[in-house]
Amino acid sequence: MLKNHPALKHILGRAGWYFLTFLVAVTINFFLPRLGKANPVDAMMAKASAGLDTKSAKAKEEQYLKEFGLVQVDEQGKVLRSADGKPLRTSLGSQFASYVGMSLQGDLGGSILQHPKRVSEIIKTALPWTFALQLPTIVVGWLIGNVLGALAAYKRGIFDKVFYPIALLMSAVPAFCFGLLLVYLFGIKLEWFPALGGYDEGLTPGLSWEFFQSAAYYYVLPFLSVFLLVVGGQAIGMRSMCIYELGTDYVKYAKLLGVRENQILFYMFRNAMLPQLTGLAVSLGTMVGGALIAEIIFSYPGLGMTILTAIQGNDYPVITGCCLLVTTTVLVANFSADVLISLLDPRIRAVQGSK
Numbered sequence: 001m002l003k004n005h006p007a008l009k010h011i012l013g014r015a016g017w018y019f020l021t022f023l024v025a026v027t028i029n030f031f032l033p034r035l036g037k038a039n040p041v042d043a044m045m046a047k048a049s050a051g052l053d054t055k056s057a058k059a060k061e062e063q064y065l066k067e068f069g070l071v072q073v074d075e076q077g078k079v080l081r082s083a084d085g086k087p088l089r090t091s092l093g094s095q096f097a098s099y100v101g102m103s104l105q106g107d108l109g110g111s112i113l114q115h116p117k118r119v120s121e122i123i124k125t126a127l128p129w130t131f132a133l134q135l136p137t138i139v140v141g142w143l144i145g146n147v148l149g150a151l152a153a154y155k156r157g158i159f160d161k162v163f164y165p166i167a168l169l170m171s172a173v174p175a176f177c178f179g180l181l182l183v184y185l186f187g188i189k190l191e192w193f194p195a196l197g198g199y200d201e202g203l204t205p206g207l208s209w210e211f212f213q214s215a216a217y218y219y220v221l222p223f224l225s226v227f228l229l230v231v232g233g234q235a236i237g238m239r240s241m242c243i244y245e246l247g248t249d250y251v252k253y254a255k256l257l258g259v260r261e262n263q264i265l266f267y268m269f270r271n272a273m274l275p276q277l278t279g280l281a282v283s284l285g286t287m288v289g290g291a292l293i294a295e296i297i298f299s300y301p302g303l304g305m306t307i308l309t310a311i312q313g314n315d316y317p318v319i320t321g322c323c324l325l326v327t328t329t330v331l332v333a334n335f336s337a338d339v340l341i342s343l344l345d346p347r348i349r350a351v352q353g354s355k
Contacts, residue, residue, distance in 0.1 A: 011339055018335045022327065029323035030096050033316050041065060041112070062087060067110065068317070069098050099320070108321035113313040119321035122306060129198060130302035132219070133294070137227040138283045145234025146276055150269050152235065153242030164239065170232025179225040179297040186221060193220050196299040222298045230283075234276065241272035278337045284329075 041064045065071040071087040072080040072094075080088045090098075102109060108119035148167070152160040187195030199205070199214040245251060245268045254264050292304035299305070303322060310318035 014335060014338050018331050022331050025327045025331075026100075026324060027096070029327060030099055030320055031092060033311075033314070033319045034092060034095075041068065041070065064115075068112065069095055103324065108324070109317035111310075111315055111318050113310065113315040113318070119317050122318060123303065123321060123325060126301065126303040126306040129300060130295075130304065132215075133222055133226065133300065133302060135284075137223060137230055138280070141227050141230030142234050142276070142280050142283070145231040146238040146269075146273060148231070149235035149238025150242050150265070150272065153239045153246065154265055154268070160239075163235070167232045167235040167239075170228050171236050172232075173229065175225070175229060175293045176297065178229060179221075179294055182221050182225050183297060194218050195221070198299075198301045218298075222294050222300050225294045225297070234279070237279070238272060238276060241275060242268055245272045277340060278334075280337075284333050 041061065062071070065087060066073060070090055072090050082088055099109070106120070108123075111117045111119055111122055114122060145167075148163060152163045152167075183195045186192045194217065198218050199211060200218075203211050203214055205211060205215075251264060251268060254267070292308065294300060295302045295304040296308060303325075307319065307322045309315070310322065
């Protein structure tokens with residue numbers, strides 16, 4: 001029977017655990033930002049109530065509370081009140097049930113800080129910047145780092161003696177220190193590249209050559225601040241894995257049989273890259289969260305900066321919507337990596353078949 005197939009049983013079992021993890025993560029993402037005592041509607045009223053009389057200000061506040069589901073309403077949409085005339089607050093459980101229902105319909109709610117913008121609109125605006133910064137750095141850095149790490153392990157000699165300390169330094173430098181160093185050296189001291197922002201002031205993002213040139217110019221330092229660290233980290237990991245593979249029996253036996261060097265390198269690289277694939281999948285999954293440190297240092301308009309701004313302003317809908325997106329992509333990426341590795345690694349298939 002197909003359902004008794006070991007690989008399929010393994011995949012279905014992992015899918016169940018990932019789905020359970022998703023439910024727990026979504027619950028935590030919703031309740032955690034709301035555990036504080038701060039009321040974000042108060043911040044909205046501080047701006048909206050200017051010039052309004054007391055009655056109008058109270059009506060405005062109730063409108064916000066109803067819009068964000070913070071008060072109970074009757075069938076006609078009127079706010080329910082207690083005996084002393086105060087609006088009845090909605091419980092967190094009811095808010096969570098409403099949030100789940102709206103999310104299943106693709107509605108992540110409206111932003112509090114950027115009212116009346118919808119959360120989905122804010123995410124769509126920030127995502128292209130994050131993808132443009134993260135996707136090339138992760139993919140290209142992963143490829144270059146793994147190839148250099150494999151060569152350093154296999155060739156050794158002067159190449160490894162020079163390359164390994166540099167890669168070790170790049171992987172050990174904190175991201176914020178490296179970003180600040182690039183800002184000071186190339187942005188302030190030499191003035192080769194702009195230190196802050198994503199494009200020139202006065203330009204409107206769009207498909208124009210002028211905007212593309214400006215965005216590419218501002219892109220250089222944020223790209224390098226992430227790319228070089230990714231290369232260093234991947235190279236160190238791949239070098240260690242390849243050194244381990246070089247000591248295995250199959251490599252020694254292949255050398256004794258006179259197998260070509262390129263063929264041995266291919267087998268070694270294929271086996272050593274399996275853990276690296278997991279790291280790649282996780283990196284691709286977490287990239288929607290943005291290179292938060294890089295975006296903060298360079299004031300880059302990505303999703304990471306959006307999350308930080310929302311946290312600082314207690315913008316619950318934006319925090320929850322962004323975390324839901326990050327959670328989903330991370331779990332999908334990890335699940336895809338599990339499936340891919342189980343299909344590529346014969347040792348895992350053998351273990352599955354023995355159960």
